[in-house]
Amino acid sequence: MDIFLLALAALFAGFVDSIVGGGGLVQVPALFSFLPGTAPATLLGTNKFAGIWGTTVAARNYLRTVKLRWGMVVPAAVMAFLFSFAGAYMVTHIPPTYLRKALPFILLGVAIYTFKKKEFGASNVPVFAGKRETQMAMLVGAGIGFYDGFFGPGTGSFFMFLFVRIFGYDFLRASAVAKVLNVACNAAALAWFGYSGHVIWMLGLLMAICGIAGSLLGSHLAIKHGTSFVRKMFLGVVVALICKTSYDAFLK
Numbered sequence: 001m002d003i004f005l006l007a008l009a010a011l012f013a014g015f016v017d018s019i020v021g022g023g024g025l026v027q028v029p030a031l032f033s034f035l036p037g038t039a040p041a042t043l044l045g046t047n048k049f050a051g052i053w054g055t056t057v058a059a060r061n062y063l064r065t066v067k068l069r070w071g072m073v074v075p076a077a078v079m080a081f082l083f084s085f086a087g088a089y090m091v092t093h094i095p096p097t098y099l100r101k102a103l104p105f106i107l108l109g110v111a112i113y114t115f116k117k118k119e120f121g122a123s124n125v126p127v128f129a130g131k132r133e134t135q136m137a138m139l140v141g142a143g144i145g146f147y148d149g150f151f152g153p154g155t156g157s158f159f160m161f162l163f164v165r166i167f168g169y170d171f172l173r174a175s176a177v178a179k180v181l182n183v184a185c186n187a188a189a190l191a192w193f194g195y196s197g198h199v200i201w202m203l204g205l206l207m208a209i210c211g212i213a214g215s216l217l218g219s220h221l222a223i224k225h226g227t228s229f230v231r232k233m234f235l236g237v238v239v240a241l242i243c244k245t246s247y248d249a250f251l252k
Helices: 002-020 024-034 040-063 070-090 097-116 130-150 155-165 171-195 201-251
Strands: none
Touching: 002 024, 002 040, 002 155, 002 171, 002 201, 024 040, 024 201, 040 171, 040 201, 070 130, 070 171, 097 155, 097 201, 130 155, 130 171, 155 171, 155 201, 171 201
């Protein structure tokens, strides 16, 4: 029964994550709930292994329809990978206590801004071009990549928000970029967890298959219904993140 529920959680996590990120909101609590005696690092490693496949499939699905400038995306993904690995290393030395308490307020600001700006992310009007866009994307990849390795919740949503707010992308294009950069972040963390033996490979494989199914469905719906649908999902996930991170920081 527990395996079935974990598979179901992975399916829903893949669905949500493929649209706006935040699949960890579903998958991580499920793993901790059903495997309470397992080391947290092993559960997080299993989550990364299960999640990276669905995120990769979602990215591939988006890229069939959404055209990206790879000269910008690849350097940003490299920075995301390197700094995510650095963040994962850093968290073993410095606990993210203050960031944990600040995060709900940062997310609340993101939600209020997105809700008030009805036109936010509705159209694709790039602000930068060429080398300048690549440099800015590398900074975003480095900053959010480090955050993902150091702490993690809402990484995909932060990528999306910044590519809409700073770069002028619509939500659909921002979601496509976020998926590629998320794959890089997850690969860095998975490299560390796998090397240190903190992955339950068979369980992760089962959850990965379910996550892929959810990702295919979610990315298909996002591409079919467009920016408006993604914007609504984004707001829903950010509100859920606010509730979850507030509970973790102040009530747990």
